[in-house]
Amino acid sequence: MSPWESLSIMDSAKTDNRLLQGIGASAGIAIGQVKITDRSRVAVTETPVARAEIPAELERFRKGLERAKAELHALRENIAAKRGEEHLHLIDTHLLLLEDIMLIGETSALIENEGINAEGALKRTLHKLKEFFSGIEDEYLRERSADVETVVERVLRNMVGKKQEPITAFEGKVIIVAHDLSPADILQIDKSTVIGFVTDMGGKTSHSAILARALEIPAVVGMERITGEIRDGETVIIDGATGTVIVNPDQNTFQDYLRRKLHYEYVERELLKLTDLPAVTIDGHSISLKGNVEFLEEVPSLKRHGAEGIGLYRTEMLFFNRDTLPDEEELFDAYAAVVRAMAPAPVTIRTLDVGGDKVLTDLNLGDEMNPALGVRAIRLSLRQPETFKTQLRAILRSSALGKVRLFFPMISGVGEVRAAKAFVAEVKAELRAAAVPFDEQIEIGIMIEIPSAVVIADLLAREVDFFSVGTNDLIQYSLAIDRTNEHLSSLYEPLHPAILRSLKMVVDAAHAAGIDACMCGEMAGDPEYLPILLGLGFDELSMNAVSIPRVKNILRRCTRKEAEEVAAHALTYPTAQEVESYLKSVIVSRFTESID
Ligand code: PEP
Numbered sequence: 001m002s003p004w005e006s007l008s009i010m011d012s013a014k015t016d017n018r019l020l021q022g023i024g025a026s027a028g029i030a031i032g033q034v035k036i037t038d039r040s041r042v043a044v045t046e047t048p049v050a051r052a053e054i055p056a057e058l059e060r061f062r063k064g065l066e067r068a069k070a071e072l073h074a075l076r077e078n079i080a081a082k083r084g085e086e087h088l089h090l091i092d093t094h095l096l097l098l099e100d101i102m103l104i105g106e107t108s109a110l111i112e113n114e115g116i117n118a119e120g121a122l123k124r125t126l127h128k129l130k131e132f133f134s135g136i137e138d139e140y141l142r143e144r145s146a147d148v149e150t151v152v153e154r155v156l157r158n159m160v161g162k163k164q165e166p167i168t169a170f171e172g173k174v175i176i177v178a179h180d181l182s183p184a185d186i187l188q189i190d191k192s193t194v195i196g197f198v199t200d201m202g203g204k205t206s207h208s209a210i211l212a213r214a215l216e217i218p219a220v221v222g223m224e225r226i227t228g229e230i231r232d233g234e235t236v237i238i239d240g241a242t243g244t245v246i247v248n249p250d251q252n253t254f255q256d257y258l259r260r261k262l263h264y265e266y267v268e269r270e271l272l273k274l275t276d277l278p279a280v281t282i283d284g285h286s287i288s289l290k291g292n293v294e295f296l297e298e299v300p301s302l303k304r305h306g307a308e309g310i311g312l313y314r315t316e317m318l319f320f321n322r323d324t325l326p327d328e329e330e331l332f333d334a335y336a337a338v339v340r341a342m343a344p345a346p347v348t349i350r351t352l353d354v355g356g357d358k359v360l361t362d363l364n365l366g367d368e369m370n371p372a373l374g375v376r377a378i379r380l381s382l383r384q385p386e387t388f389k390t391q392l393r394a395i396l397r398s399s400a401l402g403k404v405r406l407f408f409p410m411i412s413g414v415g416e417v418r419a420a421k422a423f424v425a426e427v428k429a430e431l432r433a434a435a436v437p438f439d440e441q442i443e444i445g446i447m448i449e450i451p452s453a454v455v456i457a458d459l460l461a462r463e464v465d466f467f468s469v470g471t472n473d474l475i476q477y478s479l480a481i482d483r484t485n486e487h488l489s490s491l492y493e494p495l496h497p498a499i500l501r502s503l504k505m506v507v508d509a510a511h512a513a514g515i516d517a518c519m520c521g522e523m524a525g526d527p528e529y530l531p532i533l534l535g536l537g538f539d540e541l542s543m544n545a546v547s548i549p550r551v552k553n554i555l556r557r558c559t560r561k562e563a564e565e566v567a568a569h570a571l572t573y574p575t576a577q578e579v580e581s582y583l584k585s586v587i588v589s590r591f592t593e594s595i596d
């Protein structure tokens, strides 16, 4: 929307300047008129059903499922025609859920055994599944319950014959406000009319947030009650980076955000000019800037932002939301699609990083007192050799299709690396014997995210081809700060001297052994930290798509020498606050003219 179109919205709006706060899900500022889209849950009540009516009730449930499937197939075709094949697996996940044995079996059993109507039975099943999900500690996995809810909602609507308002065909430029939006809704958004969305539900890692980022639509989620606090046609500003929503802005706020919006778009446009330029310092030192992904959908945005490959492909997603483990073919198809989409650039695939109470499948090992310190990641893989080998086979097979690197999460000692590598050797031998192609020279690395791995980095470096520092966990375990606990967030300090010293030890140990030191934790994507990370000697930084040009912008304005001085100086401070203010002064004095 041009600024002038926005201004005409202002003329007709009242200006109570209401400030609401949600979770920033996809960066960008949008200013437009609210279009409330009814995504509220259908109201259903549980009623008893006479014995004789039970077969008819089961049939109604079956028809509801069938109609939901037919709708999803039609939607699949529509989206394939509009956006191509790359987004379809989200629809496929929903189609798979409609085949889910628990969903169907439990609901049918309730109808038969309890003598209740299909809607009531389905609601009870949903409740049970949601309870299960809510006990899951991992935010990302917890939010997968939204998929089950969306699918159940579709079946319920079909049973009660209540159609959902379409998300297409809007007049002018609108910001959709909804209780929740499903991935299918978001895939249908036409960016020429829908300039952003806000939802009551969702978190940073919900499917809708991931898709909004992939499609680069500004979005704020997790507002809790916005659908009850805002009306159709009101003017709204959303800031998808900070999660701020302002309803009926006054003239000053409006002008301020209009300036910010234009600035953001200018910066984004300018930074995108860096896409094809090398990530190299003034004095010719290069660092490889790569991207982190979980979904194939994220690849186009990574490429647009100039990623030189994928430095972290998290593979947890396919193991969730199901009763049975994915088989080798399913895993291979997923990895192959990402490898092909990125080729010839490298894709670094991490083996499964779940465990304890984090999995729905039969991997579940029961309750643990401290899941973060429990049977997770490589510990789980080594205890479940068949699951591990299935994943390794799929990863190795995908290495025949492009450049693939393989790495293991949560390594605490050399024994685990050797055990994991022994499985790789076993799988390689099996593939060789069966004449299945794979890259014999595939590089094998480890995540450095446990303090013990830092302390023995020199010993670990002899065993692998590269290190990748997971700062999200390294900070959590080094400082004993739960990374998901919002009450401790001020203590979660990437610039803590213990963290900086750890990073230095890791890089030095890697280089002494002649291997690459990479980083794929969130710290890698903060442009402010770039001078330190460059100065410490990191060879590769992997981050979310929009951070890539921002980090590159600073990198291209630095010399290696000055970065080394910054890192050395930063290491002399006793507190994170002092490092922070020193770093800020460096950024202000050296990079204020930078476009960001
Ligand atoms: C990390 O710990 O920094 C990391 C990249 O892994 P994850 O966030 O998936 O635990």
Ligand code: MG
Pocket (backbone or CB within 6 Å): 409, 449, 470, 472, 473
């Ligand atoms: Mg981690």
